[in-house]
Amino acid sequence: MQYKAITFVKRPIADITADTFELVTLETPVLKDGEFLVKQTHMSLDPAMRTWMQDNPNSYIPPIAIGEVMRSFGVGEVVESKNPAFPVGARVIGNTGWAEYVLGGADMQVVPHDLPVEALMCVLHVPGLTAYVGLFEVLRPKAGETLVVSGAAGSVGSLVGQMAKAEGLRVIGIAGSDEKCRWLEDELGFDRAINYRSANLAEQLAEAAPNGVDIYFENTGGPIQQVVFERMNRFGRITVCGMIADYNREVPAPGPSWVDINLKALRVEGFVIVDHYDKAPKAVEVLTGYLQKGQIKYRAHVLQGLESAIEGVNLLFNGDNQGKLLVEL
Template identity: 70%
Template sequence: MKFKAYQLAKRPAGKFTSDCFKAVELEKPELKDGDFLVKQSHMSLDPAMRTWVQDNEDSYIEPVRPGDIMRSYGVGEVVESKNPDYPVGSRVVGITGWAEYTLGGEDMQVVDKSVDVTALLSVLYVPGFTAYVGLMKIGRPERGQTLVVSGAAGSVGSLVGQIGKAEGLRVIGVAGSDEKCRWLEDELGFDKALNYKDANLAAQLEAATPDGIDLYFENTGGPIQHLAFDRMNRLGTIVVCGNIAEYSKDIPSPGPSWVDINLKALRVEGFVITDHYDKVEESMGAMMGYLEKGQLKFRSHVLKGLDSAVEGVQLLFSGQNQGKLFVEF
C-alpha cells in the first residue's frame, strides 16, 4: 500500500512558500515489535513549524531538514499494531507529520473517542497545554492583576486571556483586525482588545492599562512588545511563548533594553512546551474544568485534505486564520 506525504523541499527564505514542500508517495512500513501504524484524521498547523525548519542544531527540538517528512502534531486511529499499549482502533494524539499514515511514537497519548476532536486540537492538547502552563505555571498570576496578551485571537492567546478572566485578572488582548478585537471583547469577555495596526496603539494601550501591566504574555514580537515592556510595573512578569513576527527574519529585531529588567526587577521567562510534558495530565484536567464551567470558548479554522496544508500553513503568518488551524483528512 502506498500513501501520500509531504517532504520539506527546501528551507524557506523568509515566510513559507508553496515550493518549500514536495509531495511524495511512500510505501506502508513493515511493523516491528513495539511499532504501531496510525492513519491520521486531523493535522494541526502551528507557528512553531517555521522554527522547526530553521538550520539550528541548538533548538529545543531536532530541526526538520530538506528531504524529511514535514513535522506536525495530529490525531489519528491505530490501524495496525505490534504494541499492546496502542491496540488497533485506539485514537491517539501526538507528533505525526504531513502524511496520511505515520508510525506512532512514544510521545503519543491514547485519548477517549468520546472527546470531540475539535475541542481536543483547539483546547485540550497543544494550545490549551501551552496556554495553561505559560500563564499558570510560568506567569503565576494573582487575582486583580492586569494581563496583556499579544496574538490574543490566536489559538493560544485566546485561551490565555480566557483563563486569565476565569482567574480574576483584568485582560487586555492585542490582535490584528477590528473583527478579531470585537470577537475578543464580545464573545470571549476580554476587558479590552486593541488592533496593533492602529496608528495610535501606544495611546490606546496606555488608556487600557491605567495602572500599568503586571503580566505580559508574548506571542508575537513586533511593535507591541516594546510598548508593553514600557508599561510594565515593577516586579512584573513577561512570559515569552512565541515571536511569530520574527520567525521569518534572518536577523531578529532588537528586543527591549535590559536596563528596565534590572531597575524594575522584572521576571522574563521563555518556555517551550516540550519541557513540560510532566504537566500534561494537570493541564488537561484544568482545561476540561474551564470548559465544563463555560469559561472557555474557541473557534477553529478547518482545511480539507492533506494538500491544503501547503497553502494553509501560510495563513498563520498573514494572520488570515480564524482560530485554531488544522487539516481534516
C-alpha cells in the first residue's frame, strides 16, 4: 500500500519556504516482530520544528537529516500490528512525522478513544507538559506574584497564564494581535494582555505591572524581552522556553545585560521538554485537575490535509495561528 509523506530536502536560511519540503509517495513497510503501523489522524505543528531544521550539533536533539520525513508528533490509530502492547484499533500518541502512515516507536503511548483529540493535543501532551515544567519546576510561582508570559495566546503560553491565575498570581500576557489580547482577557481571565506590536510597550507594561515583574515565561524573544527584563524585581526568575522571534534570523538578536542579572540577583534558566518526560505523569494529573475544575480553556487552529503543513507551519512565526496549530489528515 502506498501513502503520502513530506520529506525535508533543504535547510532554510531564514524563512521556511515551500522548497524546504518535498511531497513523496512511499510504500508501507512489511512489519517485523514487535512493530506496528499507525494511520495518523492529527499531527502537531510546533515552533521547535524551526530549530530541528538547523544543522546545529549543539542542539538538544539531532537535526533532521536531508531526505528524512519531516519530524513531528501526532495521534493515530494502529491498523496493523505485531506487537501485543499496541493492538489493531488502539489509539496512540507520540513521535510520528509528516506522513499519512508511520511505523510506531517505543515512545508511543496508548490513549483513550473517548478523550477529545484537541484536549489531548492542546493540553495533555507536549504543550501541557511544557507549560507545567516551565511554570512549576523552573519558575516555582508564589501567590501574589506578577507573571509575564510572552506568546501568551499560543498553546504553551495560554496554559501557563491560566495555571498561574489558578494559583493566585497576577498574570500579564503578551500576544501579537488585539483579537488575541481580547481572548486572553475576556475568555481566559488574564489580568492584562498587551499587543507586542504596539508602539508604547514600556508604558503599557508599567501600567499593567506597577509593582514590577517577579517571574517571566519567555516564549518568543523580540522587542518585549528587553522591556520585561527592565521591570524585573530583585530575586526574579526567568525561564527561556522558546525564542520564536530569532528562529528565522541568521544571527540572534542581542540579549539583556548580565549586569542586572547580577545586581538584581535574577535566576535565568532555559529548558527543553525532552529532558523532562519523567514528569509527564504528574503533569497530566495536575492538568486534568485544572480541566475538571474548569480552570483551563483551550483552542485549536486546525488545518486540513497533509500538504497544508508546508505553508501552514509559517503561521507559527508570523503570529497568524489562533491557538494550538494542528493538521487533520
